[in-house]
Amino acid sequence: MAESMKGLHRSHRCTEVSNANIGDTVTVMGWVQKRRNLGSLIFVDLRDRSGLLQIIFDENDIGKDGFEKAGKLRSEFVVAIVGTVEKRSGAVNENLATGDIEIRATELRILSEALTPPFPIEEGSSTKEELRLKYRYLDLRRPDLQKNLILRSKAAVAFRSFLANEGFLEIETPILQKSTPEGARDYLVPSRVHPGNFYALPQSPQLFKQLLMCSGYDRYFQIAKCFRDEDLRADRQPEFTQVDMELSFVDIDDVIDVNERLLAYVFKETMGMDIQIPIQRMTYAEAMDRFGSDKPDTRFGMELKNVSDVVKGCGFSVFTGALENGGSVRGINAEGQGAMPRKKIDALVEFAKGFGAKGLAYLAINEDGTYKSSFAKFMTEEELAELVAAMDGKPGDLLLFAADRNKVVFDVLGNLRIEIARNLNLLSKDQFNFLWVTEFPLLEWSEEQNRFSAMHHPFTMPMDEDLALIDSDPGAVRAKAYDIVLNGTELGGGSVRIYQSDVQEKMFEVLGFTKEDAYDRFGFLLNAFKYGVPPHAGLAFGLDRLIMLMTKEDSIREVIAFPKVKDASCLMTDAPNVVDLKQLEELEIALALKEKATTEQ
Structure with missing residues (x-):
């Protein structure tokens, strides 16, 4: 008792x-x-x-x-x-x-007193995650999870302390707001008072923090809950936490400066670690060209090499065909892996196919200087020698090539270099390589919608020198946008915002919005801009992702107290679940559920 x-x-x-x-x-x-x-x-x-x-x-x-x-x-x-x-x-x-x-x-x-727990309460548990999440209140007693959440708490305190000392005001923005469907799907909340109408849960505080700039609160921040109804991954949840900020009377360098000092402070306060600032910057174009990714992992080399000019006249039709169709031929050098068994090379080929490749060409350089290759017979010895030289190939190296449209080549090789590095244990969790990626494209072409869409959001400022291209070559316009990357993971991103009405109207026009569409979706912001709006910019960190990397975990579920699983359900509380018919009647909602298809066993 x-x-x-x-x-x-x-x-x-x-x-x-x-x-x-x-x-x-x-x-x-x-x-x-x-x-x-x-x-x-x-x-x-x-x-x-x-x-x-x-x-x-x-x-x-x-x-x-x-x-x-x-x-x-x-x-x-x-x-x-x-x-x-x-x-x-x-x-x-x-x-x-x-x-x-x-x-x-x-x-x-x-x-x-206590029943015998369903798994040992100990550090480094080997219990299946499904069982741990079902009994999350017990799982949270484990010392490693407690250390993670304690560090998360310390980080949140450090964020607040630094930003308050820098003159930022912590202001809360609404959770129930208007749906503005542009980007990920919203979570919708029905209104009882306004039958047939819905609120949306915020994907970010974006519009409200811009309104706060219009209201004169020139430095705002918030540790904000955000919601996106999208497919989950190891570093995604349907609800997540952002350290969100917005500043007035600033440009790119001002935002980057304060955030570099912020990161240095947080890492020092929570982990006793010194972050070297200023942090390296790299343009989007350079990141894609060298790493095949806009969030490159710079803890190891294996950079992409463009060998299109080297192979343009060769006899290998896979290479020449890609070039004739406006694509490129690029490769990576897996140094010292020339003796990789064929079975492992075949596994890399299959991995590449998962990212759109039709195949993967390889050339292994034997220790005696001879080649083992999937395509050598289609090229002369001189062509092969020139290709190997362009790849800085040495005896014992493995060269891997992708030939296709640039997007596919970047996707394939960008992911392939990470996969090889993972297999070779090159991804040290004790190393923290920060990087700013800047000058993103303002727009990206959507094949599905047959129009340009905003790479970030419709309020991102084009770079001043590219404004003249917005009508003639919108795909070439760069944005005043910036992402902060750590070890190949995007920690956060932001941009300078459009504050001139003529630029904003032009942006909506390029995105295919009529004036009526724009006002229907964003009228409250556009009207606010008529009453004097300062130049402003902002950024938001994904707090869950940052803590995941700080604690050297592989999943953000290990740094969130009560996370969801991949189908966005909670194994502990059994949410989401059915509700009483009376609740639906009060909301004037009737369900029209589609029957799930059944197949005979």
């Missing part, structure tokens, strides 16, 4: 007890990690969020009743213990912060 803690007050968390407390009487509370009964003595490892502390129960100190009670303790019982801090009588445990002390108990209260 659970006992009361009346009269007891916790004096220390487990690892707050130290050598300095030897001889003191302390009161600690937490969960039983492990109990060892040696007959005359009982040892218990007590756990709280700070760590472990050894408790020793001796009948001479705690009395017969207390000793019998200690014998009933099991894993995950919640207890309160009063006792004296002593030097550890047995061997010192170097792996514990409290490994050289113990508490000799004089009082024990069992505050709560």
